[in-house]
Amino acid sequence: MKRQLTSRVPRRTRHPRTPRLSKPLISPTLEAAETGSHPARRRRFQATGPGTVADARAGFTLIELLVVIAVIAILAGLLLPALAGAKAQGQSASCKSNLKQLQLAWGMYADDNGGRVAGNVVRWVLGFEGMADENVGGWVWGNAQRDPTDDNLRNGLLWPYTGATRLYRCPGDRSTVLRRPDLPRFRSYALEGSLNLVGLPGTGIGVHPDAEPHGNLRRASEAFDPTGQFGFLDVSEATLQAGAFGIADPDDWKRGPFYWIHQPAERHGRGANLSFLDGHVESHRWKFTPKVPVPGARNKPQNADDLADLMWLKDRTQQGQYRRRVLGLP
Numbered sequence: 001m002k003r004q005l006t007s008r009v010p011r012r013t014r015h016p017r018t019p020r021l022s023k024p025l026i027s028p029t030l031e032a033a034e035t036g037s038h039p040a041r042r043r044r045f046q047a048t049g050p051g052t053v054a055d056a057r058a059g060f061t062l063i064e065l066l067v068v069i070a071v072i073a074i075l076a077g078l079l080l081p082a083l084a085g086a087k088a089q090g091q092s093a094s095c096k097s098n099l100k101q102l103q104l105a106w107g108m109y110a111d112d113n114g115g116r117v118a119g120n121v122v123r124w125v126l127g128f129e130g131m132a133d134e135n136v137g138g139w140v141w142g143n144a145q146r147d148p149t150d151d152n153l154r155n156g157l158l159w160p161y162t163g164a165t166r167l168y169r170c171p172g173d174r175s176t177v178l179r180r181p182d183l184p185r186f187r188s189y190a191l192e193g194s195l196n197l198v199g200l201p202g203t204g205i206g207v208h209p210d211a212e213p214h215g216n217l218r219r220a221s222e223a224f225d226p227t228g229q230f231g232f233l234d235v236s237e238a239t240l241q242a243g244a245f246g247i248a249d250p251d252d253w254k255r256g257p258f259y260w261i262h263q264p265a266e267r268h269g270r271g272a273n274l275s276f277l278d279g280h281v282e283s284h285r286w287k288f289t290p291k292v293p294v295p296g297a298r299n300k301p302q303n304a305d306d307l308a309d310l311m312w313l314k315d316r317t318q319q320g321q322y323r324r325r326v327l328g329l330p
Contacts, residue, residue, distance in 0.1 A: 091172040092268040095188075095234060096281045098167045102189065102232050103275035105161035106139065110220040117220050118157040119196025120244040122205050133205065133242040137198075140168070140243045144187040145178050153186060172267040175237035190235045190262060193246035194318040205246075207319060208253040214326060215253075215319040224321035226277035230313070234265040234272040238293040247314050248298045254329055258310055260299035263291045274316075284312070 060068070110117045121137035134143050135152075142152030150165045162168075170188035177183045195217045199205030207216040214222070223229055233245050239262040246261040264272040264286065271285035288305035301307035314320040323329045 088172070088269065091170070092273065092283065095170040095172065095268065095273050096283070098170065099189065099232050099234070099273055099275040100279065100281045101162060101167050102158065103277070103279050103281070105158045106191075106231055107220070107277075107279065108161045109157055115219040115221055117196050117217060118191075119198065119217075120191060120193070120242065121198045121200065122203055122242050122244060123200040124203050133203065133244075135243040136200075138243055139191055140187065143242050144185050144240050147186055148177055148180065148183065150186045170234055170265070170267070170273075173237065173265075175240075185237075185240075187243075188234060188237075188240065188265070189232045190240060190243055190245040191232055192230055192317050193244040193261075195231065197244060205244075208249070211253055211319055211322060215322040217318040220277075223277050223318065224325050227280070228316060229277050229318060229321060230274040230316045231277050232275045233313075234268070234274070236263040236265050236291060236293055239263045247310060247317070250298065253319070254323060254327060257300075258307075258314060260291075260293070260301065260310060263293050263299065264309075264313065266291060 106118055118139040120135055120139065122133050123136055125132060125134045125143075132143055132146070135141050135156075138156065139158045140153055140156035142155075150168075153159060153165055153168050165186060168187040168189060169185065173185065173188040175185045175188075177185055194207055194211075194215060197205070197207055197216055217223055235245060239260075241262070244262075245264075248259040248261045249256060250259070251257065266272060266286055266289045268283060269285060270289045271283055273281060273283050275281045286309045288303060288309055291306070292302055293299060301310050315324060
């Protein structure tokens with residue numbers, strides 16, 4: 001048998017066939033994009049029958065967006081007053097804490113000084129805003145409207161027992177030092193005016209001689225009703241001055257008429273916070289607001305409700321307790 005010779009031809013190496021894609025990888029033509037025939041431009045919500053699932057990538061319609069905005073606005077309208085109320089309550093709570101600390105310091109001072117209480121020693125001074133009263137030896141010194149530093153707090157009789165400037169200012173007080181709108185005042189509170197008040201000669205300030213000694217508390221043991229007599233009070237920004245809170249009785253200290261000298265604050269829900277001689281603190285809401293102060297002058301009560309507010313405070317002073325308990329006056 002004849003042997004057939006065949007030449008071996010090297011077999012061509014084949015590359016693996018690239019699978020065909022069902023959709024092209026290239027971008028859609030401009031024509032397809034403009035006509036909307038490309039799938040990317042078609043509506044995403046195509047199925048509407050039962051059992052169909054909406055495309056999770058779907059966006060909001062204009063009406064849905066307006067509904068969401070309206071809901072947010074309603075919730076904001078409901079929540080913002082509540083937040084403001086919570087802030088006001090927090091400020092009042094902090095103010096009460098300050099007053100309690102001041103009242104405790106006042107009691108500690110009396111304990112350390114044989115029962116003699118811290119009061120106010122007042123004189124008249126001439127400043128860039130005219131005549132004003134100034135404390136020169138009481139629980140604080142100076143005049144809150146003019147003091148540019150806290151030195152007059154530190155010089156006061158109660159500073160060794162308080163030791164913190166923040167205790168003298170209500171967090172709701174937005175007042176500033178005269179001619180210094182950039183400088184918040186250092187004090188918001190005053191001490192009841194018939195607690196060891198000393199008016200230096202020429203001031204015309206003081207307790208009527210007929211009311212001495214019982215109408216001007218010198219010693220803690222002389223208080224008629226420590227649970228019903230206030231010590232420190234949150235005072236209005238316009239009338240706060242030397243450190244004493246006074247009610248005027250120029251004609252007859254027993255029967256009046258009575259006038260505002262200083263006026264209570266109304267920044268806590270149309271009311272003010274007060275500490276009492278036994279150490280507890282209360283809030284009191286005034287019948288008439290807003291008060292109408294005339295700084296540096298006697299202010300006649302505006303109406304019957306304003307007079308009721310004045311007498312509520314008057315009856316809770318040392319002199320007011322003397323009128324009611326000893327003299328039996330209304």
